[in-house]
Amino acid sequence: MQYFPGLLNTKTGASILDLVMAGTETIATTLQWAILLMMKYPEIQKKVQEEIGRTVKSGSWATYEDRKNMPFTNAVLHEVQRFITLLPHVPRCTAVDTHFRGYFLPKGIIVIPSLTSVLLDKTQWETPHQFNPNHFLDAEGNFVKREAFLPFSTGRRNCIGESLAKMELFVFFVGLLQTFTFQPQPGVSESDLDLTVPQTTFTLRPQPQATCAVLRE
Template identity: 85%
Template sequence: MSLLNIFLSYPACICFLCLLIFLASLYFSASSRKSTSKLPPGPTPLPIIGNLHLLDIKRQDKSLLKLAKKYGPVFTLHFGFQKVVVLTGYEAVRDALVNFTEEFVDRPPIPIFEEIQRGNGVFFSTGELWRTTRRFTMSSMRNLGMGKKLIEERIIEELSFLVQDIKSFEGKPFNLRTFNIAPTNITFVLLFGERFDYKDPIFITLLKLIDEVMCLLGSPFLHDTSKKENIFNDDNLIASILDLVMAGTETTATTLQWAVLLVMKYPTIQKKVQEEIGQVVKAGSWATYEDRKNMPYTNAVIHEVQRFITLLPHVPRCTSVDTHFRGYFLPKGTMVIPSLTSVLLDQNHWETPHDFNPNHFLDANGKFIKKEAFMPYSSGRRNCIGESLAKMELFVFFTGLLQTFTFQPPPGLTEMDLDLNVPKTTFTLRPQPQPTCAIPRE
């Protein structure tokens, strides 16, 4: 039977629909080739959905790594009708964020953030609004003690409260998310001047709201709205505080969850950290941030946790001006995804990128070494403004917890049962909700 006869044998409405889809496909492909002729190459988009069928919704970052093997470190994807340039690997990402920092400094208009913050705040604002808000925020945080001895004293104080809370479980199983309470309180101390009791109903409600917002940010975009032009207004202040609450609690708290989960998974590593703590920290005292210089293995483990978990896979940028980058032309306003996962898992810079291996940060003599491809806080002018606080919190909380407890799976489970592979999809990559047992140490 000829193609014409097959076509004529179907109802007219189906034939007409198929014809429309076929013509739309031809038009979309032709217009796409024309409009992206100066953009990097990439997979051919399908009508309407573009390249969305190529992405794993749970781990989009891993999908980008697979596509990079075929199309190179710089390629173009279509999220529906939205063209996005993806940067993968340390060299390409660093080149854009450091050497072209002004060209890639803007954020694209993401409707869900527009809906929540109306374009205000420090995280997703752009232009002069972002520059002024960032300068003001960083100055204010330094004045409030970030990076100073005062805030470290508050972190150590909070550690004592956390330890007492964990002791209350008496070695019985409890959820990893319990560790969120301490980093959250440090953020509240910095922003509001006081901590909350862990049983305070207001504190519990705030934790719940933060969790709901983070889950919402991992969901599909909402509709777009407008911006305020005046920089110093109540809306911008509230949006900036919301940014700091979200970033200051979710990132450190989730990293701490991963850290405990990983030392449960690898008890030999946990024991080695505990031995080093015992050699450096005096009995009855807590480790200080300065002690990290004498604790290379512990420092390496904390860094490897951040590298291995790829907590924030990518946050989109967009070009602030017409930009020539690596032989391609990116018009002003082009959305760009610098993949931090691809940097933290770059096989050219990490010996065993997909394994949890603290030796990535140790030399042959066991001394801690910095690695240029360690970029969990991003880089350039849009890097994390709370980086110094996060590093201090992670070190003090992690060493204090392992100094006091040995973490192990609940009865009936083994290290093999612990799940590292399928994080819960939110704005960050969280570990699956899993129980742990904290056994007090002598």
């Protein structure tokens, strides 16, 4: 790629930065969390792999359309995004003078909504602080869409790349679990894996931890 000085000071440069940060960093970090959670909960990983085996033809790769026949895998991916609260605070700016719950918010003021307050709301989720794919499944095992699932925010300024992100996460995640089983390194148990103290950067990243990717037959 040819470098043009001052590019990042232009609208084009800002768009490229958004593409890298919002379109690449978020997907990569979510997949890191997904692999860590599969290591932490091997019984869930096994159920995903069994569903992949029933749905995807041997020797083929999954397509995004396959998610319709993979409710458990779809639920796992949604629960990963809910549980990790990847981008809990995304700044917004009021477009007009606004009155909200007794407060006056003048036009142009910065507002930072807390998505964590929704994604971990105990009134919306049965076990908000636990990784539980059943949040997105009914009694018959069918996938259930939840209104409180808002990792991409909501409204007119929700994430413009939501559709692309969902497709990428599904295809990459299923492809990885088709090929590998992820396990802690020797001498490390599932209980030793740390989910509690993420690194705070652009996104909430998991702590660096080693994984063993065991090739599946």
